[in-house]
Amino acid sequence: MNLVRQANTTTWLSPHTGQVWELVIGLEVHCQLATRSKLFCGCAVEFGAAPNTRVCAVCSAQPGSLPVLNGEALRLAVRAGLALGCSIAARTHFDRKHYFYCDLPKGYQISQATRPFCTGGGVRLRSGKLVRLQRIHLEEDAGKAIHDRGPWTLVDLNRAGVPLIESVTEADLSAPEEAVEYLTALKEMLQHAGVSACDMEKGELRCDVNVSVRKPGAGYGTKVEIKNLNSFRFVAAAIEYELQRQVAALESGDPAQRLVQETRLWDTEQGVTRSMRTKEGAADYRYMPEPDLPELQLPASFVERERSMLGEPPAERRARWQQQWHLAAKDAEALTHTRELADWFEAAVRAGAPPKECASFLLNEVLTAQPDSLSLLLPRQVAALVTMVAAGEVSHASARSVLRVTLAEGTEPEVVVQQQGLRMVLDTRQIEAWCRQALVGREAIIADVKAGKVAAVNALLGPALKLAAGKANAAVVRETLLRLIAES
Amino acid sequence: MTDSHSVRIPDLRNAAHLARLDLAEEEAVVLCGEVARILEHFAALQAVPVAGVEPCYTAVGTRGLPPAPDLREDNAQASLPRAALLGLAPQTQPDDEFYRVPKAIGGAP
Numbered sequence: 001m002n003l004v005r006q007a008n009t010t011t012w013l014s015p016h017t018g019q020v021w022e023l024v025i026g027l028e029v030h031c032q033l034a035t036r037s038k039l040f041c042g043c044a045v046e047f048g049a050a051p052n053t054r055v056c057a058v059c060s061a062q063p064g065s066l067p068v069l070n071g072e073a074l075r076l077a078v079r080a081g082l083a084l085g086c087s088i089a090a091r092t093h094f095d096r097k098h099y100f101y102c103d104l105p106k107g108y109q110i111s112q113a114t115r116p117f118c119t120g121g122g123v124r125l126r127s128g129k130l131v132r133l134q135r136i137h138l139e140e141d142a143g144k145a146i147h148d149r150g151p152w153t154l155v156d157l158n159r160a161g162v163p164l165i166e167s168v169t170e171a172d173l174s175a176p177e178e179a180v181e182y183l184t185a186l187k188e189m190l191q192h193a194g195v196s197a198c199d200m201e202k203g204e205l206r207c208d209v210n211v212s213v214r215k216p217g218a219g220y221g222t223k224v225e226i227k228n229l230n231s232f233r234f235v236a237a238a239i240e241y242e243l244q245r246q247v248a249a250l251e252s253g254d255p256a257q258r259l260v261q262e263t264r265l266w267d268t269e270q271g272v273t274r275s276m277r278t279k280e281g282a283a284d285y286r287y288m289p290e291p292d293l294p295e296l297q298l299p300a301s302f303v304e305r306e307r308s309m310l311g312e313p314p315a316e317r318r319a320r321w322q323q324q325w326h327l328a329a330k331d332a333e334a335l336t337h338t339r340e341l342a343d344w345f346e347a348a349v350r351a352g353a354p355p356k357e358c359a360s361f362l363l364n365e366v367l368t369a370q371p372d373s374l375s376l377l378l379p380r381q382v383a384a385l386v387t388m389v390a391a392g393e394v395s396h397a398s399a400r401s402v403l404r405v406t407l408a409e410g411t412e413p414e415v416v417v418q419q420q421g422l423r424m425v426l427d428t429r430q431i432e433a434w435c436r437q438a439l440v441g442r443e444a445i446i447a448d449v450k451a452g453k454v455a456a457v458n459a460l461l462g463p464a465l466k467l468a469a470g471k472a473n474a475a476v477v478r479e480t481l482l483r484l485i486a487e488s
Numbered sequence: 489m490t491d492s493h494s495v496r497i498p499d500l501r502n503a504a505h506l507a508r509l510d511l512a513e514e515e516a517v518v519l520c521g522e523v524a525r526i527l528e529h530f531a532a533l534q535a536v537p538v539a540g541v542e543p544c545y546t547a548v549g550t551r552g553l554p555p556a557p558d559l560r561e562d563n564a565q566a567s568l569p570r571a572a573l574l575g576l577a578p579q580t581q582p583d584d585e586f587y588r589v590p591k592a593i594g595g596a597p
Contacts, residue, residue, distance in 0.1 A: 035562050042565030051585040052570045060573055072562035093545040100508055102589040115545075146586070147593045152579065154586035284506055289545045 003247060010174040011216060014247060021247050024212045024220060025173035025239060029186060030164045031196045032141070032204040033076045039140045039163035040067030040110065047202045051156040059161035061105035066292050073163035074117075076195045077138040078298065079306040080165050081118030083193040083313070084133055084186075088303050092117050094138075094290040102155050103143040111139035111166075113287040117298075122169075123185050131182050132170040139164055165195075171210065171220070176236035183207065183232050185315070192314045192339040200230055207232075211239055213246045221246070222259040226266055226273055238266045241273055317342060325355035334363055340374070347379035353386040361386050365403055376407050385413040388423075392473050398422040425471045428480075434472065435480045438464035439488075449485050457481050495520045495527070 003012035003021065012021045035045055041058035057065040081088050092115045096108040116137035123131045143160035147153050167186070173179050187198045187205060198205045207230070212223035224246075226238045242264075249257035264273040312320075318332040327335075336342045345362060349355050366373045366382060385402055388394040394402065394417055402416045417423055425431060438460050439446065448456035457478060464477050497516055500523060504511045511519065574580040579588035 037560075037562050037564045042560070042563065043567045044564035046564075050570075052573060052587070054567050055570070055573055056565075056567050060568075062576075068560045070562050071559035074559065098506075102587075102592045145589075145592060147591065151591065152588040153590065153592045155589055156586055284502075286506060291546060293546065295545045 003244060010178070012243065012247070014251060017251055019251065020216055021213050021243070022216050023174050023176075023239065023243055024171045024214060024223070025175075025179055026171040026210040027169045027173065027179060027182065027235075028208040028210070029167050029183070030141075030206045030208075031080075031167070031190055031198060032202075033073050033163040033165060034194065034196050035070055035072045035076065035163055037070060038161035039070050039073050039138070040161055041065075043158075043161065045162050046158070049158055052158060054158040055160070059105075060157055061107075067110065067290075069293060069296075070163060073138065074296070075302075075306055076163075077117050077136070077165050078303060079193050079309060080167075080190060080195045081121065081136050082303070082307050083189050083195065083310055084118075084121040084123065084136070084167070086118035086121030086133060086136060088298060089115055089117055089119070091115070091295060091297050093295040094293045095287045096290050097139075097285045097287055099285060101142070101145070102153055103145045103157075103160070105143070105157065105160060109140060109142065110290055110293070112137035123182055123189070125178060125181050125185070129172070129178070131172045131178075134168045134170055136165050136167045139166060176239040179209070179239060180232045180236050183235065188314050188336075192336075192342070193310050194339065203230060206230055207235055209235055209238060211242045211246075213243060213250070221250075222261055224259070224261065224273070225263045227263055227276065229266055234266050234268065237271060238273055241271065245273070311339060311343075314339075314342065321355070325349070325359075327356060327359050331359040331363060335359060344374055344379055348383045348386070351380040351383035353383035354390045357390045358382065358386045361389070361399070365400060369403060369407060373407060376410070381406055381413055388413070388417065392426065392476075393417075393424050394422055395424060395470065395473070397470075421471075423471070424473055425468060431468070431472055431476060431480050432484065434467040435460075435464050435477060435484055437467055438481070439484060446485050446488065449482070454482070457485070495523045 003014055005012055006020070010022060012023075013019075014021065032045075037044060038054075038059055041056050043054045043056050043059055046054055058067060078088055092112070094110050095113040097111045097113065098108040100107055116135040118136035119134070121133045121136075123133070125131060141159050141162040141164050143155055143157040145153050145155055169182070173182060190196045191198050196204055200206075206228055209226045209229060210223050211226065212221040214221045224242060226242070229235045229238060246259055249259050263276045265276050266272075267274055314336040318329070318336055321327040321332045321335075322329060335345045345359065348358050348362070362382065366377065370376075385394070385399055385406075389396060389399045398417070398420075401420075402413050402422065405411055405416045405420075406413055411419075442460060445456050445459055460481050461474060461478055464481060465472060465474060468477065497520060500516055500520055501511065504516075570585070574584055574587060577587050581588075
């Protein structure tokens, strides 16, 4: 089956039947909150720690142990909801979700079923389409089961009890690239709000995809869930694969290929999805209110405090920079890569740096100099340097060497410029003196320029700049040479 | 009342399966009667008029924030020694780093 995407649409044409198909996609994203300790106990959250060394009576479900909610996890969950425009519930509680698996020592996961912290909200795509959120709730992660080391399944509970938020969209997405754009925006908003580092290599952001196909205007088709995708590329590939598979199955009319509601796994090696299990009816998790934790009331002051921590959403920040400061879209994008970098850049501009020049200097010189450049510099130091360059007082080449010294020794840029005598000569009479000297004995060139071959003056540029020992601006020297020739 | 709260064997078996309980045929018959009697008690509870009464979600009540005696500061504390934890599991061998459980491929339900 090779469906053909119809130009500028989110519909696909089947070459065999002439039928048009569309995709219906919803996403469930688990995101690990940036806390130091677990959700209901004090064990450290630490990626890469030795197995089963961040485990206590609570997260290994010893009898008699009781959960106590981590206040920071609650704050971050609320902040995530605010960043995504959700309504925050004034009253909320936790539920037990029951299932049996070796990575879940209690036999239930503490999650939220009927009253999540956040409902509504959404993420707007560049096309203007709003991807609506159904809900965001807070829950604990399970442990890790390893199946490929000998005759036993091995279990590590370091991850059991780590705080997660799960955000669930409505089935509003209709193409693989829309899913990727949504995920990219979601990740960026959560990072900028300080909710999560969203490091996908550490499993801090994991995605389940619900996908079905239908004829335009028809009701929803049978959906499958693809679980635990840990890269946006795999999300797009899995959706693309399911589109082809589901349409082929529907068009074949073959009862053996009949679509069933099921959970599938993405096989990274083969680039296919595989059936994991067929759901015998709806999964019966036997939710019940968690009796060991109180119902929570969130006062308005608690919610407002988190709102004040949000900062400007990255997309709005980029738009503002482009409008107010005329930054190139590419530079604005690069400078909002992290909240830290974006804040740093703004601080430098507030310290007086011209924004465009500052953006370019940060991206091309500072960030490429060494990996930890930003932590070794102060925004006002870069502001001072960029301002001198923009005013023509320091050449680009000199600025680069000043930056090296400031990075290595912490010396203020103005002091380095002073000590190394890097300040450009702006005195017109001095520049004229160098130019007159460069003109001596070059009558042939002077005649050429006078005859209209302006480019001939370039041969004098080198000697003049050499006399100035690099402390004169090339453009100014050229202007001066041309003026002197014209006057002679 | 007993009629409306009779329990069918397949429903009982499904509930037992979800709780990973193995039921012999004769146990199932006995339990059907017992569970039906439990449901009768719930029927008595359900007969209480609660229209307009705010639901009570937890037995421990509602806590406001702040002050919040039930929120923990986000400070990492020492975990338990691994040997002590793993020692509680039946299959643990000396120097194990992981819990050993019977092979369980296929993922959570």
